[in-house]
Amino acid sequence: MAATSLDQLDRSKKHWKIMVRITRTWEVFDFEDGDKRISLDLILLDTHGNQMHATVPEEDALKHERVLQEGNICIITNFNVGSAKKFLRPVNNIHRIFFKWDTVAKLMNDQSNNFPMYMFSFKTFNAISSGYEETQNATDVIGILISMSYIKEGTPSVSKRRDIIIQNERGHQLKITLWKKKSLEIGEDNIRTFDIAPIVVITSTSVTFFNGVYALSSTTATKVYIDLDIPEARPLEEIIKCEGKKTQLLTMPFVSSYDDDVLDNLDIKTLQDMISALDKKPSMGTMYTCKAKICEVLHDFKPFYYSCGKCVRKVIRKDNNDWYMIRIQVEDSTHSISLVVFDKLAEKLILDPVEKLVDMEKQDNGSELIKEELKKLIGVSFTFEIKITPFNLKDKNKSFTVSKIFHINRDIQIGGIHENVQKDQIVIDQQDNDCSEENVLISKMVTSDKTNTKFDTNDAPNDRSTLTYKSKRIKRTTYKK
Known part of the structure; x- marks a missing residue:
């Protein structure tokens, strides 16, 4: 029986023969028991560039694993053809191959280089x-x-x-x-x-x-x-x-990509505009987007603190759960204000995890090393969003908490490419917790607004x-x- 191309397979009959290359393999594990494998899955590619997803049940996978290795060219017979997944198909094909207990997979003697190796x-x-x-x-x-x-x-x-x-x-x-x-x-x-x-x-x-x-x-x-x-x-x-x-x-x-159109449509206020808005008693939760340059790092508080893993309340240290809390002075051509930047937003600015500063503090001259490390922030310009809180409305306090960073402008060398990051479109959200300076300083509970989506099922x-x-x-x- 001659081999059939993958685009000709359907559910009309039970006996097919295909000659394919195994271009990709992966294991699928049980959702509840992450250590229990339920199938070995494959991407098959034929000589015409057609692809198909195949599934080998765990009870049959062991006897086929030697043959079904990535890169191997195989002859496969006696399998079922069914419908592909409804969502997130690994290849664009409406059908899917299912191995049976008596499916036969044989390694080709001629592993020809003329056979396509990949398809994307x-x-x-x-x-x-x-x-x-x-x-x-x-x-x-x-x-x-x-x-x-x-x-x-x-x-x-x-x-x-x-x-x-x-x-x-x-x-x-x-x-x-x-x-x-x-x-x-x-x-x-x-x-x-x-x-x-x-x-x-x-x-x-x-x-x-x-x-x-x-x-x-x-x-x-x-x-x-x-x-x-x-x-x-x-x-x-x-x-x-x-x-x-x-x-x-x-x-x-x-860090995520951000469309040029979104950045172009940001309603960026000057710092003076934002300060003047406080006189008009804006509603709590009003958000402003500004662009400013860091002119000073303030050291009246330690740049990190230890918190509960489920909120930002300060607690007694038992294990590693430190959060950034850096205070900076920023300015534009109209005014200067102080900002508090937490956790991942601060990590994006500093380009180092908080654990690095925690380790620095343990050294004899730890505080000076930390201050020297934070000096690299001076001169960095960034576009950010702040949210008006009761802390700001009370006595028109001019210290604000950064809730989002859209864009960072500095010259850095990343991945072998010297970039002016002013060209980048970057957005980082304070997703982990909607924390603000006053909440941390007075150790009040803050409700987490992070949406944790789990993307790792079967x-x-x-x-x-x-x-x-x-x-x-x-x-x-x-x-x-």
């Missing part, structure tokens, strides 16, 4: 961030890895994760969160070995949307490839060669996750080994 359906950054309403297919992207956070260990409600930032040939940036085991697919040691910024391909991601910002999250089908020899990498390679800088690993978690995110995007142009390409 890359979406442009603009297509991702312009707002979709399609949840059917997962998303493949390619870009220069310009920053990567250290792994943030999980909690009972949120799994461990790593954030990476990739950049396309136009200089636009996109955040991708790698969850659980996917956070280990690229590590700090790997990055340090690169002389230049690597080009990464990330497959089968889901589009997430929060506070007007689009980003990507890994699913169980996600695979991270580094420096593949593919045509889409050529423009990115030229960008890297022009700079020739060594890759730097920076801790820049929780095929994370869950089908019920909110994903909003519409179909755009998809580039479908195959590559030969």
Whole structure:
């Protein structure tokens, strides 16, 4: 019986024969018992560039694992053809292969290099961030890895994760969160070995949307490839060669791309406008967006504090749960005010985790080392949002808490590319807790307004996750080994 191409498979008969390359494999684990594997899943690719998702139940996976290795070319017979997933399909195919107890998978003797090795359906950054309403297919992207956070260990409600930032040939940036085991697919040691910024391909991601910002999250089908020899990498390679800088690993978690249109439409007030607005007794919760430069770091309080893991109330230290709380003086051409910046927002400004400052404090001259470290903030300009609180309305207090950072302007070297970050579109929200200076200083409870979405189920995110995007142009390409 001759082999059938994947695009000809359907449910009309039970006996098929296919010749395919295994281009990707991943394990699917039980949602309740994260250590219990329930299936081995595959992406199959035929000689015509057709792809199909295949599932091997756990009870049959062990006998096939030697043959079903990534890169192998196999002959597979006696399997079932069923419907593909309704949401976040790892490939664009309405059908899916299911292995049976008597399915046969044999390794081809001729592992020919003429057989396609990879196939991707890359979406442009603009297509991702312009707002979709399609949840059917997962998303493949390619870009220069310009920053990567250290792994943030999980909690009972949120799994461990790593954030990476990739950049396309136009200089636009996109955040991708790698969850659980996917956070280990690229590590700090790997990055340090690169002389230049690597080009990464990330497959089968889901589009997430929060506070007007689009980003990507890994699913169980996600695979991270580094420096593949593919045509889409050529423009990115030229960008890297022009700079020739060594890759730097920076801790820049929780950064997301922001549309130019959104930034252009921000109603930016001068500091004087904001101060004058206090005379008019604005409503509590009124928000203002301003742009200013840091002119001084204030050291009347320690730049971090120890808090409860569920709120921002100060507590007695029992384990590592420190939060940034930095106070800075900022100015524009009209006025000067003091700001308090908490936790991840402060970490974005400082470019180091709070643990670094905690360790510094333990040294003999710790306080001086910390002050020297924070000097690098002076001269940094950024666009930020503040929310009017009772603390501000009382006696017209001119110290404000930063609730969001849209944009940071400084010259930094990231991932081997010398960037003027004024071109970047960056937004960071104070998501973890809606904390303000007065709440911390008087140790009052603050209600958390963070929306923690768990994206790491068997095929994370869950089908019920909110994903909003519409179909755009998809580039479908195959590559030969």
